[in-house]
Amino acid sequence: DTGVSQDPRHKITKRGQNVTFRCDPISEHNRLYWYRQTLGQGPEFLTYFQNEAQLEKSRLLSDRFSAERPKGSFSTLEIQRTEQGDSAMYLCASSLGGQDQETQYFGPGTRLLVL
Amino acid sequence: GNSVTQMEGPVTLSEEAFLTINCTYTATGYPSLFWYVQYPGEGLQLLLKATKADDKGSNKGFEATYRKETTSFHLEKGSVQVSDSAVYFCALLLYSSASKIIFGSGTRLSIRP
Numbered sequence A: 001d002t003g004v005s006q007d008p009r010h011k012i013t014k015r016g017q018n019v020t021f022r023c024d025p026i027s028e029h030n031r032l033y034w035y036r037q038t039l040g041q042g043p044e045f046l047t048y049f050q051n052e053a054q055l056e057k058s059r060l061l062s063d064r065f066s067a068e069r070p071k072g073s074f075s076t077l078e079i080q081r082t083e084q085g086d087s088a089m090y091l092c093a094s095s096l097g098g099q100d101q102e103t104q105y106f107g108p109g110t111r112l113l114v115l
Numbered sequence B: 001g002n003s004v005t006q007m008e009g010p011v012t013l014s015e016e017a018f019l020t021i022n023c024t025y026t027a028t029g030y031p032s033l034f035w036y037v038q039y040p041g042e043g044l045q046l047l048l049k050a051t052k053a054d055d056k057g058s059n060k061g062f063e064a065t066y067r068k069e070t071t072s073f074h075l076e077k078g079s080v081q082v083s084d085s086a087v088y089f090c091a092l093l094l095y096s097s098a099s100k101i102i103f104g105s106g107t108r109l110s111i112r113p
Helices: none
Strands: A005-007 A010-013 A019-024 A031-037 A044-050 A053-057 A065-068 A075-079 A088-095 A110-114 B003-006 B011-014 B019-021 B023-026 B032-038 B044-050 B056-059 B062-065 B075-077 B086-093 B101-103 B107-112
Touching: A005 A088, A010 A019, A019 A110, A031 A075, A044 A065, A044 B101, A075 A088, B003 B086, B003 B101, B011 B019, B019 B107, B023 B032, B023 B086, B032 B062, B044 B062
Parallel strands: A010 A110, B011 B107
Antiparallel strands: A005 A019, A019 A075, A031 A044, A031 A088, A044 A053, A065 A075, A088 A110, B003 B023, B019 B075, B032 B044, B032 B086, B044 B056, B056 B062, B062 B075, B086 B101, B086 B107
């Protein structure tokens, strides 16, 4: 299977702890996106990479959140000092980029529960 | 700003019924439009898309037509199956340097045997 993969699929942590999630995009895709989905809502954009460059961040991404894509392949999303409000599904998506290749393909997500 | 509004769920239908899920959008430019589906316990999957006015996207018996004059992209299926039970998200994408997707809040569909 050459789809988008995410790890872990589930994470339970205590408030105040740090967590890190990983996303592996489809191999030839140079764009990578992170979204957050809370219960009963649609996903909301968090941040976006073109190769290794982080080009846009949402206001939803507080200072406790940091994302990297060091070699332009996999990406990590770290949340420091987690809060209960961070509990959500974190989704990663990738695309080829370009006006005719904009379709984003999503991974299965990492469900975070902060106790 | 850019936004998507879709009909609230849950929607419950009997097998073989006709399905319509309404979706309207507001956009500052000319977006591409999508329907994504999320089956229980699974990730978001692209169901269909349309990139310009009057385009019709179709897949698995589902259809949606990009209506610029009414800013709508309603999802339809002539005869639903139990396996269609899922959450459906209407979404738009404005091509730009970021091309982030803006999703509606989702419509949960349940099909009774």
